[in-house]
Amino acid sequence: xxxxxxxxxxxxxxxxxxxxxxxxxxxxxxxxxxxxxxxxxxxxxxxxxxxxxxxxxxxxxxxxxxxxxxxxxxxxxxxxxxxxxxxxxxxxxxxxxxxxxxxxxxxxxxxxxxxxxxxxxxxxxxxxxxxxxxxxxxxxxxxxxxxxxxxxxxxxxxxxxxxxxxxxxxxxxxxxxxxxxxxxxxxxxxxxxxxxxxxxxxxxxxxxxxxxxxxxxxxxxxxxxxxxxxxxxxxxxxxxxxxxxxxxxxxxxxxxxxxxxxxxxxxxxxxxxxxxxxxxxxxxxxxxxxxxxxxxxxxxxxxxxxxxxxxxxxxxxxxxxxxxxxxxxxxxxxxxxxxxxxxxxxxxxxxxxxxxxxxxxxxxxxxxxxxxxxxxxxxxxxxxxxxxxxxxxxxxxxxxxxxxxxxxxxxxxxxxxxxxxxxxxxxxxxxxxxxxxxxxxxxxxxxxxxxxxxxxxxxxxxxxxxxxxxxxxxxxxxxxxxxxxxxxxxxxxxxxxxxxxxxxxxxxxxxxxxxxxxxxxxxxxxxxxxxxxxxxxxxxxxxxxxxxxxxxxxxxxxxxxxxxxxxxx
Amino acid sequence: xxxxxxxxxxxxxxxxxxxxxxxxxxxxxxxxxxxxxxxxxxxxxxxxxxxxxxxxxxxxxxxxxxxxxxxxxxxxxxxxxxxxxxxxxxxxxxxxxxxxxxxxxxxxxxxxxxxxxxxxxxxxxxxxxxxxxxxxxxxxxxxxxxxxxxxxxxxxxxxxxxxxxxxxxxxxxxxxxxxxxxxxxxxxxxxxxxxxxxxxxxxxxxxxxxxxxxxxxxxxxxxxxxxxxxxxxxxxxxxxxxxxxxxxxxxxxxxxxxxxxxxxxxxxxxxxxxxxxxxxxxxxxxxxxxxxxxxxxxxxxxxxxxxxxxxxxxxxxxxxxxxxxxxxxxxxxxxxxxxxxxxxxxxxxxxxxxxxxxxxxxxxxxxxxxxxxxxxxxxxxx
Numbered sequence: 001x002x003x004x005x006x007x008x009x010x011x012x013x014x015x016x017x018x019x020x021x022x023x024x025x026x027x028x029x030x031x032x033x034x035x036x037x038x039x040x041x042x043x044x045x046x047x048x049x050x051x052x053x054x055x056x057x058x059x060x061x062x063x064x065x066x067x068x069x070x071x072x073x074x075x076x077x078x079x080x081x082x083x084x085x086x087x088x089x090x091x092x093x094x095x096x097x098x099x100x101x102x103x104x105x106x107x108x109x110x111x112x113x114x115x116x117x118x119x120x121x122x123x124x125x126x127x128x129x130x131x132x133x134x135x136x137x138x139x140x141x142x143x144x145x146x147x148x149x150x151x152x153x154x155x156x157x158x159x160x161x162x163x164x165x166x167x168x169x170x171x172x173x174x175x176x177x178x179x180x181x182x183x184x185x186x187x188x189x190x191x192x193x194x195x196x197x198x199x200x201x202x203x204x205x206x207x208x209x210x211x212x213x214x215x216x217x218x219x220x221x222x223x224x225x226x227x228x229x230x231x232x233x234x235x236x237x238x239x240x241x242x243x244x245x246x247x248x249x250x251x252x253x254x255x256x257x258x259x260x261x262x263x264x265x266x267x268x269x270x271x272x273x274x275x276x277x278x279x280x281x282x283x284x285x286x287x288x289x290x291x292x293x294x295x296x297x298x299x300x301x302x303x304x305x306x307x308x309x310x311x312x313x314x315x316x317x318x319x320x321x322x323x324x325x326x327x328x329x330x331x332x333x334x335x336x337x338x339x340x341x342x343x344x345x346x347x348x349x350x351x352x353x354x355x356x357x358x359x360x361x362x363x364x365x366x367x368x369x370x371x372x373x374x375x376x377x378x379x380x381x382x383x384x385x386x387x388x389x390x391x392x393x394x395x396x397x398x399x400x401x402x403x404x405x406x407x408x409x410x411x412x413x414x415x416x417x418x419x420x421x422x423x424x425x426x427x428x429x430x431x432x433x434x435x436x437x438x439x440x441x442x443x444x445x446x447x448x449x450x451x452x453x454x455x456x457x458x459x460x461x462x463x464x465x466x467x468x469x470x471x472x473x474x475x476x477x478x479x480x481x482x483x484x485x486x487x488x489x490x491x492x493x494x495x496x497x498x499x500x501x502x503x504x505x506x507x508x509x510x511x512x513x514x515x516x517x518x519x520x521x522x523x524x525x526x527x528x529x530x531x532x533x534x535x536x537x538x539x540x541x542x543x544x545x546x547x548x549x550x551x552x553x554x555x556x557x558x559x560x561x562x563x564x565x566x567x568x569x
Numbered sequence: 570x571x572x573x574x575x576x577x578x579x580x581x582x583x584x585x586x587x588x589x590x591x592x593x594x595x596x597x598x599x600x601x602x603x604x605x606x607x608x609x610x611x612x613x614x615x616x617x618x619x620x621x622x623x624x625x626x627x628x629x630x631x632x633x634x635x636x637x638x639x640x641x642x643x644x645x646x647x648x649x650x651x652x653x654x655x656x657x658x659x660x661x662x663x664x665x666x667x668x669x670x671x672x673x674x675x676x677x678x679x680x681x682x683x684x685x686x687x688x689x690x691x692x693x694x695x696x697x698x699x700x701x702x703x704x705x706x707x708x709x710x711x712x713x714x715x716x717x718x719x720x721x722x723x724x725x726x727x728x729x730x731x732x733x734x735x736x737x738x739x740x741x742x743x744x745x746x747x748x749x750x751x752x753x754x755x756x757x758x759x760x761x762x763x764x765x766x767x768x769x770x771x772x773x774x775x776x777x778x779x780x781x782x783x784x785x786x787x788x789x790x791x792x793x794x795x796x797x798x799x800x801x802x803x804x805x806x807x808x809x810x811x812x813x814x815x816x817x818x819x820x821x822x823x824x825x826x827x828x829x830x831x832x833x834x835x836x837x838x839x840x841x842x843x844x845x846x847x848x849x850x851x852x853x854x855x856x857x858x859x860x861x862x863x864x865x866x867x868x869x870x871x872x873x874x875x876x877x878x879x880x881x882x883x884x885x886x887x888x889x890x891x892x893x894x895x896x897x898x899x900x901x902x903x904x905x906x907x908x909x910x911x912x913x914x915x916x917x918x919x920x921x922x923x924x925x926x927x928x929x930x931x932x933x934x935x936x937x938x939x940x941x942x943x944x945x946x947x948x949x950x951x
């Protein structure tokens with residue numbers, strides 16, 4: 001261990017006059033032009049949560065439409081716009097930026113022990129690119145909306161008469177660059193700004209996950225930019241690259257699209273896995289089980305993600321040989337996912353588990369990700385996928401992974417770092433109840449859709465046979481329950497901001513560096529380079545009644561240092 | 570499980586000589602009525618049981634650990650947990666890997682059978698368009714629902730007129746995209762006849778999103794014993810020819826209109842295409858709607874003009890729908906060239922001329938005079 005003195009929780013002055021990043025400077029300009037990664041992270045979080053509200057509203061509207069066969073509240077055209085908007089907003093504006101750009105921006109430099117990301121100006125620029133992309137997406141609604149599905153499959157997307165297609169494609173193009181710049185920033189930060197003592201294998205697993213994600217963002221997103229450009233050119237100038245009557249090929253579009261969009265699935269889930277590694281180990285106060293296995297499996301998933309895109313196209317007209325190869329490689333993703341899941345479960349073994357709100361989200365993740373991951377087997381297997389492809393089974397599967405896993409982890413992470421971000425605690429009981437409501441509502445909504453799909457109900461259907469109605473009604477009721485859970489979460493956070501208890505530096509008992517600085521952290525994160533130890537060694541922590549948080553016990557620390565010295569001699 | 574895997578392998582190898590089987594509908598799967606369904610269902614159920622097992626193990630461990638190691642107030646943080654265990658970690662990498670490879674392999678062999686049609690298959694040509702299906706048979710017969718012989722492999726040779734579509738028959742466990750500009754095929758064999766009653770037919774859906782009417786591309790698959798099928802096929806090829814000319818518009822018209830009604834209303838309701846209400850009057854009077862290029866009916870229809878008669882205009886609108894667009898409507902109608910012959914077009918023209926005899930759904934509201942009723946042959950229209 002290095003000998004540099006770090007600001008220990010017990011030494012930190014938590015009085016109201018102390019400087020923190022929220023009060024460091026004041027006024028609109030100080031936020032709009034800030035280069036502070038924490039403020040940028042908070043702004044991202046606000047924008048992402050607003051988008052989540054919009055995307056969620058569309059989800060509730062389309063679930064309501066599906067209460068009865070035929071028309072319930074809107075016409076077929078409007079319904080098609082609803083599910084398209086729901087998908088596009090949730091993917092491009094919510095899930096992709098939620099963990100890396102919002103939580104990652106706030107947490108990554110502090111966890112690493114750095115003052116900021118490597119390129120603070122680029123960081124602010126990518127936030128404004130995100131805003132630009134979001135504005136184009138909103139503008140597309142005013143321009144007539146779009147009904148292409150979030151996948152923009154040709155030739156439908158190049159021939160549909162809805163006017164918002166080009167604005168939203170422009171928006172997606174811009175959002176892509178926001179994502180690339182964030183990824184680039186994180187890669188350089190992790191490589192170059194690690195303080196002395198922060199070796200690769202001392203990095204918290206969330207950083208490994210963000211690093212793996214950043215690699216995918218930088219390598220895959222340019223392909224999306226090219227694809228979207230080609231689509232815009234095709235639609236405006238009809239150059240025929242995807243148009244069969246001019247020698248083009250619509251299936252080529254699907255290859256381009258999924259070459260990005262399959263890795264994008266991992267842009268969503270890998271950082272979520274990182275959050276879960278943190279939440280489970282911190283709230284179980286237990287050394288993460290199999291650190292290296294988890295770290296490497298993040299990198300493995302990032303690598304595999306580039307060579308499995310064809311499993312979206314098993315019935316699209318791709319050759320049987322290609323299907324076979326893609327099916328085989330797709331199974332390889334199952335292994336690192338299984339490894340992570342078992343390691344998380346084993347981390348609970350002989351832990352000291354606090355059932356806090358973040359932990360409840362962590363356990364929900366384990367439950368939902370297990371279902372989401374296992375049902376992937378049905379879809380990677382060639383002959384069963386033929387039956388299930390493009391049915392509600394697929395809808396249920398990716399909601400279990402994208403929402404039940406990625407988004408639940410994001411909300412869990414928000415609960416986990418909320419005291420750090422705002423300096424306020426929230427009502428723990430209300431947080432736990434909200435989590436249970438969301439968990440129950442989620443399963444009612446989406447487990448029913450597995451049954452719908454395997455019974456043969458295709459997705460993206462406005463009208464359906466009466467025999468499917470009972471499933472749809474149950475699913476819709478589930479979505480209402482889930483929505484009420486999210487409103488409770490929002491109420492909980494608002495209450496915390498208005499009158500929450502002051503947060504201690506270390507409310508959960510974490511050992512990574514962000515728990516060593518104040519809540520909220522000072523503008524420069526650390527007044528002196530922090531001490532980097534084993535961020536999963538919880539043995540020296542004890543609960544302090546006065547502090548209402550965890551502190552490092554001097555006696556236990558001395559024991560731990562002695563034990564380490566013995567181990568090394 | 571090994572015996573189950575062996576049996577799927579044997580079943581796969583003998584798919585073509587297997588006796589007819591129906592797998593009953595259960596909690597997960599609908600009724601399976603093709604010779605391929607059994608293998609797919611077996612695979613699906615094997616994967617299900619593997620999933621149940623791993624899910625139970627993971628959740629049980631999770632719940633047990635949380636209950637057992639829950640922090641109690643005042644307790645010290647435990648430090649006796651192991652940080653890693655190589656053998657354990659290898660085992661939960663290698664075992665899932667082996668299971669994955671096995672599932673892949675049996676999924677693959679099943680898939681090869683699923684997509685390889687036997688040589689003696691009966692071919693049906695399938696055209697999908699926004700938003701409907703056209704099934705065409707070797708003898709020229711056409712049908713809106715898919716009618717196929719039983720106990721014989723059927724191969725669908727499919728193409729799309731406009732955007733991507735996808736043919737999905739859940740009971741047969743088959744699905745395949747229809748891509749404009751290329752042919753795709755799909756095969757199945759069903760040994761359980763349904764008769765011609767639509768209620769008993771198997772579902773057929775479009776599962777590739779294709780716009781407003783995507784969920785209306787819902788049809789039935791009727792399976793007939795070979796002799797009955799041959800009889801139906803012959804009749805189907807000739808049905809339009811057997812109707813006397815003066816009865817064409819009310820016998821064939823409503824049948825054909827069922828393909829038009831998604832876009833064109835009879836009662837004036839707004840749709841994706843112009844309503845037929847009052848169309849004939851406007852055509853013959855020469856005024857009325859304007860085209861997107863600013864011309865009126867009078868500019869196009871009349872002796873010496875592009876269309877000498879209104880009938881010519883209607884015929885061309887069906888065969889070349891994008892040529893003159895009525896103002897405010899998009900170029901979305903597919904051509905019906907090759908799908909509607911002259912008698913079919915005559916039926917539509919006749920219907921337009923007698924539109925007051927039809928209700929909003931396209932059903933003929935008059936009754937036949939007694940003499941005509943006697944000669945009615947009630948041809949099987951579908």
